[in-house]
Amino acid sequence: MANNSIELNVQMEVEKVRNKRKDWGLKWYVFLIPSFLGILLFMVYPIFESLRLSFYQSNGTVEHFIGLANFKSVLSSNSFWNAVWNTFFIGIFQIIITIPLGFIFASIINSTKRGQNFFKVLYFLPNVTSIVAAAMIFAFVLHPEMGIVNYVLHAIGLPAPGWLSDPSTSKWAVIILAVWHWIGFVIIICLANLQAIPSEMYEAAKIDGASGLQQWFFITIPNMAGTFAFLLITGWIGALQRFNEVYVLGGPNGSPARSIQTMGAFIYERGFTGFEFGIASAATYIMFILILVFTFINLKVSKMKI
Structure with a gap:
């Protein structure tokens, strides 16, 4: 019985450590959010916005669709x-x-x-x-x-x-x-x-x-x-x-x-x-x-x- 109790306590402690690691792992991902937002805002968005503009006649304020005319x-x-x-x-x-x-x-x-x-x-x-x-x-x-x-x-x-x-x-x-x-x-x-x-x-x-x-x-x-x-x-x-x-x-x-x-x-x-x-x-x-x-x-x- 004593051995079973010790094993149970060890398993509980191991489980606590694992849960703490999972919690810390999720928290570290929060620190990556600003970087991901920066990539989306300053890299991904301009790429797709430039592709969209290539099919429009645009002066920055007024635009209308003209297809492949720009190319x-x-x-x-x-x-x-x-x-x-x-x-x-x-x-x-x-x-x-x-x-x-x-x-x-x-x-x-x-x-x-x-x-x-x-x-x-x-x-x-x-x-x-x-x-x-x-x-x-x-x-x-x-x-x-x-x-x-x-x-x-x-x-x-x-x-x-x-x-x-x-x-x-x-x-x-x-x-x-x-x-x-x-x-x-x-x-x-x-x-x-x-x-x-x-x-x-x-x-x-x-x-x-x-x-x-x-x-x-x-x-x-x-x-x-x-x-x-x-x-x-x-x-x-x-x-x-x-x-x-x-x-x-x-x-x-x-x-x-x-x-x-x-x-x-x-x-x-x-x-x-x-x-x-x-x-x-x-x-x-x-x-x-x-x-x-x-x-x-x-x-x-x-x-x-x-």
Whole structure:
């Protein structure tokens, strides 16, 4: 009887502990409510509201249903396709310059025995710099008359381009800024993968008589395939969403002559300058489809499973 009484008391105590844990578990969920409300209010609701507006002609106060007319208007707009061309031109050259250059710098840093942390910080500093502040500095540095770049070019007897005042050079000014700002991220990601490659592979290659350059081509680069795919995908997504720097350098219409207006700037111009929220919403979903398509293509080309 005494043993049964003890077992009963133990079971009761265990049950009390379980009930307390259940009560505390339910209470902790209460603390998640503000986060869920924030996600619903600032992420989920805008997505569906933008989708709804894409089927309406709306200036923010008055609206009426027009079906797919907004999508037809965007797809037939020369300004939109010019923005698409600018977006892809800047994005392509940013990627094909930054990824190889960042990989080379990462390989050099990885081969050094001292000062690796110093170089990591040095190259990553531009990435943590506000892109708006960086764009304002570049606007001054590349100024056709007061900029230090043209001053140096004049001093050594070279022609000084208009940079941000000439449509033929304005895209390259944005590309220079994009490469400078993104290359630190590429270096850090490549360096992390380089340091994860097993040293045994290099030791075996040395025994077989492979030179340092051969090891780099036949061991390092193949082992970096996954990293290159990741950088390519993230680079494309960022490039297709480019807005901040082109807005600072050229305004919503991408001056001069809309030469640096991207899809993001086109959406801002039509929505918050022209108050054509239906057009802006339709352009947003077209941009979303383009990002989705190119991400899918990149994954397939990289032979990665979705």
